[in-house]
Every structure is written in C-alpha cells, then in structure tokens.
Amino acid sequence: MLIGELAERAGTSPRTLRYYEEHGLIRPRRDANGYRQYDDGELRVVHEIRTLLADGFGVDDIKPFVACLRAGNSSGHVCPDSADMLRRRLAEVDGFIDQLTAVRERLRTQLQEIKCQMTH
C-alpha cells in the first residue's frame, strides 16, 4: 500500500503520515523506486496515533503506545509505559478542567453583575 492510499484509508494526508514517520512512529519499507510501502497493519497504528492526538497527547508522547501495539498487544495502552502516560495526561487534563472551571465561574459572576446593575 502506498502512502496516498493509507492516508485516504486513515482519513488524513500523506504529509501527516510523513510527519509521523519523521517522529519515529512509523517505519515503512521502501520500494525499489524509493516509494514508501505500508502493510495493512499500519492502518491500525495510524488510527491509534490519531486517537491519541485527539486526546491531547503530543507526537513524542505516543511512542510507547505504538511500541506496545507492535509488541503484539491487542491495544496500545496495556503496557506500563503507556499506562504512565495515560495517568500523566489524566492529571494534566484534570488541571486544565479545573482552570477552565475557575474561568467559567468568573465569567458567570461578571455576567450576573451586569444583570443586577440593569435592574437598579
């Protein structure tokens, strides 16, 4: 499978797949003409990568998950390294939610103040 086909099947672009490769997440073989050649299993890997990115991980955080998948595990998050990353990211997300919640409270308070001023 060439890069264009994998990109389309994964719902992304060749540029993106080359970027993942550049960061050590994929290692396709090369045809005699230099074209990247992917086998079907890589589709699964790309999906895993995209899911993790959507969950806010950085490309460099994702390596353990890919390694875990390649090691033959049914999912990429069952290995210790992956679990560590999951816990770290969970803590980070909790922090962000707390911050945003505080912001939300401030905004609601300010809007409430406006309403009060209008009635007086």
Add this chain to the structure above:
Amino acid sequence: MLIGELAERAGTSPRTLRYYEEHGLIRPRRDANGYRQYDDGELRVVHEIRTLLADGFGVDDIKPFVACLRAGNSSGHVCPDSADMLRRRLAEVDGFIDQLTAVRERLRTQLQEIKCQMTH
C-alpha cells in the same frame, strides 16, 4: 510615569506594554525625548487587560473592555459590547470543558481496562 515603572507596578514587562499598545489597547503620551508617558489611570487598564488575558481572551477581543473602562465605567464589562464578548467566551469555555471532560472519560476508561486485565 515611564514604561519601566508602569511595567513593574503592573507585574509585567515593558515589552508586554508595547505589545498592548501595538494592538491599540493603550495610547500613552510622548515626552519631548520620545519616551512614553503614562498617567496613573493606566495601571488600572493594564490590570484589566491582564485579567482578561488570564481568562483566555485574545488581545483583539479586549478592546471593548478597555473602551468601556475609558468611558468612565467602574468596571470594563458593563457595556453591551463587553457583555457580548463575555457571553461568547463563556460559550467557548463551556465547549472546551465538554471536550476535556470527554477526553478525561476516555482516559479513565482505558486506565480501568488495564486494571481489569491485571486481575485476570
């Protein structure tokens, strides 16, 4: 008051104040030698700007608040334009919280799956 003094009193840097000016949020007078000259009221304005930035507004969203303050209002968010911005940002923040909450649920679920696998 020169830029260095205002910066220190506001807990920020001259570079930052010049950046705000560049985006139309502050308009200091100029001394004969070209130095920016601020009067005491600007400290209040800068504090307002920094609070709004901390709440996630962009510099270009902040103009209405500053205009509202300069118009003589006791706070920058009582004017209609400011209130609109507050409502927009509140909706945006709600959206972000929803997204992050969804991410958190996925992470927790995955961590839970790992625990289950370990006991079996």
Add this chain to the structure above:
DNA sequence: CCTTGCCTTGACGCCGGTGTCAGGGCCTAC
C-alpha cells in the same frame, strides 16, 4: 569624558501538527 541605566524601534524565536508550494522523478495510458 565615560559609564550606567533607562528609553527607542525592529525583528526573529518559540510550540506543534499540518497545509502548501517548489522542484524534480517514476509510471501508465494515449
């Protein structure tokens, strides 16, 4: 006069995942 310390403008760097353009090769169909 010279140093020190403030001020001035202008411009590049950061971060990260991707779009996009440039310049060029391979392969197939006509």
Add this chain to the structure above:
DNA sequence: GTAGGCCCTGACACCGGCGTCAAGGCAAGG
C-alpha cells in the same frame, strides 16, 4: 513523446503572547 497522476525531499507559513537580542539615543553622576 507527452500528459497526468502518483511519489520524493526540503522548507516556509500558521497562531499568539510574549522573550530576547541588536543598534542606537538621552540623561545624570563620577
């Protein structure tokens, strides 16, 4: 032969609130 569609590498653009460096002016004190 040539047109079109895929592939290659390399590199700049984006966004946004600054940090930071460069190169230079002004003022005051020794």
